[in-house]
Amino acid sequence: MRAHLARVDAVLVQALIAAALSFAHIHDIAMAAGQDGWKAWAYPISVDLLLVAAWRRLRTGTAKAAAWCWFVIALTASLGANVATAGLLDMTDVPAWLRILVAGWPAVAFLGGTLLAHSAPKTATDEKGTELIDGQGHEPEAPSDPPAQPATESTSLASPIPVPVALVDHARKVAAEHHTRTGAPIDTPTLRTRLGVPAPLAEAIAAQL
Known part of the structure; x- marks a missing residue:
């Protein structure tokens, strides 16, 4: 347990030293590039x-490429400040390109932070939901139809044929005349012949007589 705490303490101390030195070096570069006061600390x-x-x-999301890109950009800024303040750069005569980089850094950092914070990574729930939606497109096959019913039954289930009222009235007159003349009700074939209509229509008229 003590050995573990010692390793944690050592890592923490190293992290604090690195952060403090890097913090100071970036501040010095900003000061040398003309960003004085609170701006140099920002x-x-x-x-x-x-x-x-x-x-x-990088630790929690799935967009690894974007995360690595912005991590390298920020790490380059930090390491660049450390190297530049190690005597390789005249802090009293900063080149114009460095001033441009320092002046443009806030916009770059804002863009990177916004993209990293507000671009929602694809979660496992989304993937499951996509699979579920995809699975809905494959409906199970319907069971085989029962044996076909006889044609007469399907015909009887069909919707009735509409018959004009005037045609029904005329058919009643024809049926009455046939009954008076023969003494028997008119049958469907005779009614069809007298009216000159197709068989289905004659059956529909006879059903209404």
């Missing part, structure tokens, strides 16, 4: 926040 905070956001996305 630059190292911005770099560290972008590093933390990128590292968190």
Whole structure:
């Protein structure tokens, strides 16, 4: 247990030293590039926040490429400040390109932080939901139909044929005349012949007589 705590303490101390030195170096670069006062202190905070956001996305998210891109950008800014303040750069005569980079860093950091914080990664729930939606497109096959019913039964289930009222009235007159003349009700074939209509229509008329 003590050995574990010793390793944790050592790592924590190293992290604090690295963060403090990097923080100071970025502040010095910002000061040398013309960003004085509170603005010089805001630059190292911005770099560290972008590093933390990128590292968190690497650990918890799925958009690894974007997270690695912004992590490398923030790490380059931090390491670049450390190297530049190691005597390789004249802090009293900062080149124009470095001033441009320092001036443009806030916009770059804001863009990176926004993309990392507000681009929702695809979660396992989304994937399951997509699979569920995809599965709905494959409906199970319907069971085989029962044996076909006789044609007469299907014909009887069909919707009735509409018959004009005038045609029914005329058919009644024909049926009455046939009954008076023969003494028997008129049958469907005779009614069809007298009216000159198709068989289905004659059956529909006879059903209404």
